[in-house]
Amino acid sequence: MTLEAAAANATSYGTSASGSSFYAAMRILPREQREAMFQIYSFCRQVDDIADSDGPRPERLAALQQWRDDIEALYQGHPPARLQDYTPSVRKFDLQREDFLAIVDGMEMDVPQDIRAPDLATLDLYCDRVASAVGRLSVRVFGLAQDDGILLAHHLGRALQLTNILRDVDEDAAIGRLYLPREGLLHAGITGTDPRKVISDPALPKVCAPLVGRARTHFEKADEVMDRNPRRVVRAPRIMSKYYRAILELLVARGFAPPRAPVRLNKIARIAILVRYAFI
Secondary structure (H helix, E strand, O other): OOOHHHHHHHHHHHHHHOOOHHHHHHOOOOHHHHHHHHHHHHHHHHHHHHHHOOOOHHHHHHHHHHHHHHHHHHHOOOOOHHHHHHHHHHHHHOOOHHHHHHHHHHHHOOOOOOOEOOOHHHHHHHHHHHHHHHHHHHHHHHOOOHHHHHHHHHHHHHHHHHHHHHHOHHHHHHOOOEOOOHHHHHHOOOOOOOHHHHHHOOOHHHHHHHHHHHHHHHHHHHHHHHHOOOOOOOHHHHHHHHHHHHHHHHHHHHOOOOOOOOOOOOHHHHHHHHHHHOOO
16 A cells, blocks of 8 residues: 655555555655555555456456556666655565565455355455465565564465455445355355345355454464464554454444345444554
8 A cells, every 4th residue: 555755646646545544544654664565555546446447348348457567667767657656665675576466466356256155265366366466565564574564464464355355245246246256155155246136145255254263263363363463563453453343343243144234344443443553
């Protein structure tokens, strides 16, 4: 998800992120880390907007390929204008080209055709690309040691993405997408993959329950990594984890049977998490 010369860009990244749990977690970081994270965020938002747009699929695929080409140019020392400000962050934090490209690959999984009931292996690959790859970039900025950083990115990325999938099941179905795994649908006795029909099926809670369990396990594994690292290094991911874990538990308390009211973490709860975890 730039230094002094790019302060205006960093501000615009922050504006686009403001109001989100990401922004609240990242604003506590020192300036160079904060600006690098807003760059990562901006990159993710731009490629995600391409994948989620209603433009012709060939045009969206071409736009994502252009991002790949631009990332390659950045790492060859010839960044295009939209990535020029990334050079100092890439060098300072040793951000890896493969992680940026993995994010593009993940976003592209939604483009040739809308994802509908992927098998568990494909769902895990999707989570790795669109979430854990972001984590692998982020932990370098936070300053975690490599092994623990990769492990934290693996578990927290998947925990956050599974929570997103459970939270957004109705929103995704409205645009023709269904991220719930095929094996879960079949186990619940749901044989079709039409998103609107699946989310209206009374057996949907049976599909969601194993994903809740997976997400909780990943949160617990992420906590184990953060618990053995200095608090100052894991403040930002800890805040993200607490936000999303709270959302997951609100979803469980609400239930997954239709009709489902939207779930959001209220302002008081968000402030309480910040106060508890933002300061050493």
